[in-house]
Amino acid sequence: MLEQTRDVFAHLIQPILFMYLAASYIPSTISLLLSPLQLNILLSPSAFKEIWFARFWSVYGPELQKNTSPAVGPLLQHVHGIVLDIGPGSGEWLPLFPANRISKIYGVEPNKDHHAALRRKIRECxxxxxxxxxxxxxxxLEEGGWIKEGRVDSVVTLFCLCSIPRPREMVARLYGLLGDGGVWVLYEHVRVKEGRWVGWYQSVMNLFWPYFLGGCELRRDTGRWVKEVGPWSQVELVQPANEPEYQVVPHIKGVLVK
Incomplete structure (x- = not known):
């Protein structure tokens, strides 16, 4: 009983510790922008948060990849052809892509502060x-002429749908870009199932979480949105088996085939 109580407490405190870890990068980011003085960024909350989060994620992203690659790696083996890699960040997942089955990858990353690290990873791989x-x-993507509707063979979303704007609209756009028979590989964190007390706690954490984690939201019903966006010929989405019912940041993973 005591051991379970400790485990519950560890899960409850984890989001707070993670926000604290992200916040610890604020002073060094300010120092970086002070020399040379970059007032245009320091006085712009949105620009500052992009650089702050990019610096934090450049350290934590590889740690996340190391911890979850045993689960993500097999999912990525379904990827083939023309690929949309959504929110690749610093490219920590690229070593797990089956390069011999891929003809083209479009890495959709609007945060330019990630690009230098992403280019290095592209070269390394x-x-x-x-x-x-x-x-x-x-x-x-369509308006800029990057990709046409129905021309994508694979969509990859790994820990990114939590932070994109207008998520339901963007999920629908990605579905439209995916061709018939195309695959969508997904590993995301989602809202706690209704009726669980930890859902209330997750809602409280979500009042602060987006400000520390680059606009990331804890309470998105991503799994349901993706499953209901249109007809699928195959849907295999599950919660990782090692996550307890009191997980504050639960995940779903799997592959969908259009």
Whole structure:
């Protein structure tokens, strides 16, 4: 009983510790922008948060990849053909992509502060000429001529749908870009199921979480939105088996086939 109580407490305190970890990068980010003085960024909350989060994620992203690659790696083996890699950040997942089955990857990353690290990872993985960084959001892919409706073979969303604007609209746009028989590989955190006390706690945490984690939202019903966006020939989405019912940041993972 005591051991379970400790485990529950560890899960409840985890989001607070994670926000504290993110906040610890604020002083060094300010120092970075003071020399040379970059007032245009320091006086712009949105620009500052992008740089702050990019610096934090450049350290934490690889740790996340290391901890979850045993679950994500097998999912990525379904990826093939023309790929939309949504929110690749610093490219921590690229080593797990099956390069021999891919003809083109469009990395949709509007945060330019991630691009330098992403380019380095592209070179390390030998994907130059295959991986192209797209510096716009999902809403601009068609209008910018990057990709046409129904021309994508694979969509990859790993820990990114939590922070995109207008998520239900963007999910619908991605579904439209995916061709018949195309696959959508997904690993995301989602809202706690209704009726659980931890859902109340998750709602409280979500009052603060987006301000510390680059606009990320804890309470998005991503799994339901993706499943209901249109007809699928195959849906395999599950919660990781090692997550207890009191998980404050639960996840779903799996593959959908259009």
């Amino acid at each position: 030998g994907l130059e000429g295959v991986y192209e960084i797209v510096p716009v959001g999902i809403e601009d």
